[in-house]
Amino acid sequence: MTQATQRRTKAYQNQRFLESRDARALRMLSEYLEPLSRFQRFGVQDTIVFMGSARLVSKEAAEAALAEAELKGAGLAEARTALELSLYYEAARDLAHRLTDWSKNLGHEDRRFVVCTGGGPGIMEAANRGASEAKGLNVGLTISIPNEEFDNPFVSRELHFHFHYFFMRKFWFVYLAKAVVLFPGGFGTLDELFEILTLVQTRKMRKRVPIVLFGTKFWNEVINFEALVRYGTISREDIGLFQRTDSVDEAYELVKRGLTEYALGSPGAVL
Numbered sequence: 001m002t003q004a005t006q007r008r009t010k011a012y013q014n015q016r017f018l019e020s021r022d023a024r025a026l027r028m029l030s031e032y033l034e035p036l037s038r039f040q041r042f043g044v045q046d047t048i049v050f051m052g053s054a055r056l057v058s059k060e061a062a063e064a065a066l067a068e069a070e071l072k073g074a075g076l077a078e079a080r081t082a083l084e085l086s087l088y089y090e091a092a093r094d095l096a097h098r099l100t101d102w103s104k105n106l107g108h109e110d111r112r113f114v115v116c117t118g119g120g121p122g123i124m125e126a127a128n129r130g131a132s133e134a135k136g137l138n139v140g141l142t143i144s145i146p147n148e149e150f151d152n153p154f155v156s157r158e159l160h161f162h163f164h165y166f167f168m169r170k171f172w173f174v175y176l177a178k179a180v181v182l183f184p185g186g187f188g189t190l191d192e193l194f195e196i197l198t199l200v201q202t203r204k205m206r207k208r209v210p211i212v213l214f215g216t217k218f219w220n221e222v223i224n225f226e227a228l229v230r231y232g233t234i235s236r237e238d239i240g241l242f243q244r245t246d247s248v249d250e251a252y253e254l255v256k257r258g259l260t261e262y263a264l265g266s267p268g269a270v271l
Contacts, residue, residue: 052123052183210258
């Protein structure tokens with residue numbers, strides 16, 4: 001490229017500038033505007049967010065891994081644990097399917113209460129899979145991290161987003177969410193849970209959002225909410241911000257009831 005040509009390059013076409021530190025604000029803004037444009041184009045009004053571990057697998061995959069471990073005589077404990085935890089994968093898949101069916105039958109022109117996940121494997125794949133099997137559009141908000149590449153083929157390609165900034169990805173989780181279901185997970189799931197609870201507790205998020213923790217034994221063991229009350233670091237009323245269950249039927253009813261009561265007549269993003 002000649003110097004004359006380089007001088008004529010428009011700022012928004014200058015790749016070197018766009019990738020520089022000085023253009024960071026533009027990159028952040030693009031992770032707001034580009035998803036917003038796509039959500040509007042495909043008529044997505046609001047979402048049901050599913051969160052949980054990327055490490056859980058389907059019952060079919062867990063059974064195959066256990067059979068292989070038994071043949072090799074190694075890794076049996078891990079394989080048995082994976083099979084035990086696969087019930088959460090199947091529950092997320094079933095719940096997403098049922099909620100997508102319900103949403104599709106509401107008769108709205110725009111798409112309401114679309115299943116949304118982090119776009120990865122595990123619980124995320126399960127929820128996208130359930131929604132896809134119900135023939136519904138679903139959202140995947142993936143993030144660029146150093147881990148090896150994964151494939152979640154169940155995310156609707158029109159609504160598969162890829163973020164650099166964690167905070168922009170979290171914004172889109174919360175901004176369109178009208179319900180949140182959290183399955184057992186690790187640091188990321190816990191981070192997302194506490195951020196949402198903090199937003200609700202401090203009323204920075206004023207909309208009434210059903211928050212369901214699926215897997216009572218896991219959540220009671222991993223987070224001692226009663227101890228937080230006992231030490232006075234949260235109020236007794238704060239435990240009422242969420243509900244716990246082990247039943248897909250109950251989770252479905254909790255989410256559907258909350259959406260019908262608080263969100264059905266208020267389409268679109270509301271904080």
